[in-house]
Amino acid sequence: MARTAALLIENHGKCSLSACDTDESLRSLLQVNEGHQKETSRMSLKDEVQDKYRLVAVIVFILGLGTLLPWNFFITAIPYFQSRLTTEKALDRISELDYSNTSLANNTSDKALHSGDDFQFNNWMTLLAQLPLLLCTFLNSFLYQCVPEKVRIAGSMVAILFLFTITAVLVKVEMSPQTFFDVTMSTIWFINAFCAILQGSLFGLLTLLPQTYSSLFLSGQGMAGTFAALAMLLSMSSGADHRTTALGYFVTPCIGTFISIMCYLMLPRLDFAKFHFSKSGSNSAKNYELDTKAELLQQEVNLEAAEQKQAMHKVKEAEVLTGEGAQKVSMCAVLRKIWIMAVTIVLTFGVTLSVFPAITAAVQSGTTDENWGRFFNPVCCFLIFNVMDWAGRSLTSYTLWPGPDCKFLPLIVAVRFIFVPAFMLCNISGKSYLPIVFGNDAWFVIFMIFFSFTNGYFVSLSMCLAPKKVLPHECEATGAIMTFFLALGLSVGAGLSFLFKALL
Ligand SMILES: O=c1[nH]cnc2c1ncn2[C@@H]1O[C@H](CO)[C@@H](O)[C@H]1O
Numbered sequence: 001m002a003r004t005a006a007l008l009i010e011n012h013g014k015c016s017l018s019a020c021d022t023d024e025s026l027r028s029l030l031q032v033n034e035g036h037q038k039e040t041s042r043m044s045l046k047d048e049v050q051d052k053y054r055l056v057a058v059i060v061f062i063l064g065l066g067t068l069l070p071w072n073f074f075i076t077a078i079p080y081f082q083s084r085l086t087t088e089k090a091l092d093r094i095s096e097l098d099y100s101n102t103s104l105a106n107n108t109s110d111k112a113l114h115s116g117d118d119f120q121f122n123n124w125m126t127l128l129a130q131l132p133l134l135l136c137t138f139l140n141s142f143l144y145q146c147v148p149e150k151v152r153i154a155g156s157m158v159a160i161l162f163l164f165t166i167t168a169v170l171v172k173v174e175m176s177p178q179t180f181f182d183v184t185m186s187t188i189w190f191i192n193a194f195c196a197i198l199q200g201s202l203f204g205l206l207t208l209l210p211q212t213y214s215s216l217f218l219s220g221q222g223m224a225g226t227f228a229a230l231a232m233l234l235s236m237s238s239g240a241d242h243r244t245t246a247l248g249y250f251v252t253p254c255i256g257t258f259i260s261i262m263c264y265l266m267l268p269r270l271d272f273a274k275f276h277f278s279k280s281g282s283n284s285a286k287n288y289e290l291d292t293k294a295e296l297l298q299q300e301v302n303l304e305a306a307e308q309k310q311a312m313h314k315v316k317e318a319e320v321l322t323g324e325g326a327q328k329v330s331m332c333a334v335l336r337k338i339w340i341m342a343v344t345i346v347l348t349f350g351v352t353l354s355v356f357p358a359i360t361a362a363v364q365s366g367t368t369d370e371n372w373g374r375f376f377n378p379v380c381c382f383l384i385f386n387v388m389d390w391a392g393r394s395l396t397s398y399t400l401w402p403g404p405d406c407k408f409l410p411l412i413v414a415v416r417f418i419f420v421p422a423f424m425l426c427n428i429s430g431k432s433y434l435p436i437v438f439g440n441d442a443w444f445v446i447f448m449i450f451f452s453f454t455n456g457y458f459v460s461l462s463m464c465l466a467p468k469k470v471l472p473h474e475c476e477a478t479g480a481i482m483t484f485f486l487a488l489g490l491s492v493g494a495g496l497s498f499l500f501k502a503l504l
Pocket residue numbers: 068071133199221222352356389455456486490
């Protein structure tokens with residue numbers, strides 16, 4: 001009984017309800033219960049298995065971190081990839097030249113080096129990292145029925161470890177730039193495809209744990225970028241040569257992924273995880289409602305009699321309004337309720353990925369200090385982005401301004417589009433059309449702080465507010481829909497990055 005009560009409270013905690021007319025009654029019902037939730041939680045916790053030493057929490061955080069290691073380790077290493085492609089491309093060009101004309105040779109070599117991105121590496125990398133996410137979000141929704149969760153999760157992590165090992169080994173292998181580009185792009189595609197399956201499967205698994213564990217997972221994801229930026233800074237400051245630095249850097253995610261695999265394998269051995277995973281993961285709408293109603297009648301908590309009556313009255317009212325509890329979840333109905341959040345997340349990630357990292361990674365320091373010049377990119381672009389992105393995500397634990405009923409959220413988020421021209425007018429060499437207006441490093445740092453903080457805040461805000469717009473039994477569908485729009489936003493942004501790069 002306590003277990004069912006805990007489930008009820010947990011689900012109520014997870015999803016408050018929308019202002020939709022038909023949902024109003026259930027919403028009031030939950031409000032009636034709200035006052036009793038803390039008390040009930042305390043009671044149920046006594047009976048429930050505890051997360052000893054917060055081990056499950058730590059593991060969930062590490063798993064979150066593990067899922068975004070591939071994306072972050074690849075984008076933070078853009079200068080390494082470019083240096084391999086650009087320099088060798090430049091050398092190729094020089095070797096094709098008639099060396100009797102030295103000035104032509106110099107000019108062309110200069111142009112090749114300064115065009116910086118003949119392969120448009122940043123753009124292709126962003127697109128090939130995000131497209132598999134979109135495709136695999138679909139694929140995973142079929143795959144989850146025929147491939148067991150353990151195989152999907154452990155298998156993806158082993159594949160990611162293998163692909164990271166290849167990337168690390170390639171650091172020491174000489175090959176033509178075109179081959180290096182092709183191999184790297186294939187690695188990026190496959191590593192992100194596995195990462196998408198991993199992410200989707202872990203999100204599914206997390207629905208069986210209390211909601212705080214989903215926040216921890218997201219927090220871990222936010223930390224992955226900082227981890228990559230710090231690994232880059234540490235390997236750069238080791239003073240080793242270029243290639244050894246890159247090797248040290250790529251060995252880090254191999255270790256990180258290995259630790260993730262160990263953590264995942266440990267999870268089913270922990271009582272707290274065992275307890276929650278043994279609960280039925282597929283709580284259908286009907287079951288949920290039956291549970292809810294049964295609990296209202298039977299739960300062994302101190303609901304005052306009058307309020308209990310009121311609660312039951314509301315349930316009956318809701319039954320009449322919603323056409324009884326056995327209703328199916330309609331994706332269209334859910335989408336109608338959460339479209340504002342869906343548009344918000346597409347706009348947020350669309351703007352972010354259209355310039356980050358494709359354009360922001362190309363910005364150089366305006367100073368002549370060589371040392372600062374080397375560290376400018378990892379610090380001002382990647383470290384600041386990831387720390388502030390994480391800070392923005394964390395702020396949603398304290399405030400959810402402007403709230404679930406705000407109709408103007410997409411408009412507020414659209415204002416972020418201003419960052420696109422702002423970054424395009426920063427100090428990027430080899431521009432064809434645009435001048436450098438914000439040449440000072442301080443401008444770039446200021447833009448980056450606001451850009452990343454608002455990215456983290458609005459992404460997390462839309463993900464947190466969406467479940468508040470729907471009925472409890474629609475939460476799972478809401479999660480799936482929002483994950484799809486998250487991936488769509490990332491892919492749209494990655495596509496737009498080609499356009500903005502061409503306009504530079
Ligand atoms: O696969 C993903 N899932 C969720 N968020 C992602 C993924 N890939 C990138 N980002 C998000 O994109 C922004 C720029 O790096 C960051 O906010 C990062 O968390």
